[in-house]
Amino acid sequence: xxxxxxxxxxxxxxxxxxxxxxxxxxxxxxxxxxxxxxxxxxxxxxxxxxxxxxxxxxxxxxxxxxxxxxxxxxxxxxxxxxxxxxxxxxxxxxxxxxxxxxxxxxxxxxxxxxxxxxxxxxxxxxxxxxxxx
Numbered sequence: 697x698x699x700x701x702x703x704x705x706x707x708x709x710x711x712x713x714x715x716x717x718x719x720x721x722x723x724x725x726x727x728x729x730x731x732x733x734x735x736x737x738x739x740x741x742x743x744x745x746x747x748x749x750x751x752x753x754x755x756x757x758x759x760x761x762x763x764x765x766x767x768x769x770x771x772x773x774x775x776x777x778x779x780x781x782x783x784x785x786x787x788x789x790x791x792x793x794x795x796x797x798x799x800x801x802x803x804x805x806x807x808x809x810x811x812x813x814x815x816x817x818x819x820x821x822x823x824x825x826x827x828x829x
Contacts, residue, residue, distance in 0.1 A: 699806035700764040703771040706804075706811060711756050715746050723810035731816050752791065755779040774801045777818065781827050794827040 697705075702721055709717035719739060728742050729735045736745060749755075757775040764771050777798045784791040800818035804811050 723812045727813045729815040752783045752785045771804045796826040
């Protein structure tokens with residue numbers, strides 16, 4: 697499977713809440729670089745991140761556009777996050793079931809049929825303003 701197809705499948709699993717499906721596409725030593733905080737390396741740490749995200753947020757991605765570079769190893773994706781802030785996340789405002797719609801992007805690298813890097817970007821101050829409204 698081509699890198700762009702692997703990434704599309706990964707995000708299909710995300711939108712379906714299929715965490716095990718997402719994890720099956722990740723390299724055991726995947727490097728996850730979140731928008732905020734320190735990068736984490738390894739599938740176990742990524743699973744813990746997913747558990748945390750599932751507890752605090754309910755999100756679906758729409759308006760997805762995928763780009764791949766000529767060698768076919770790196771994929772960029774632009775999307776809109778449609779979410780509900782379910783439980784207060786450490787260091788962030790109190791969760792009260794606020795809904796939000798937020799533009800975001802991610803950059804992924806695929807080697808030997810597995811995703812080896814995920815880097816995510818979004819505007820945190822914008823997100824905070826959306827949940828305060």
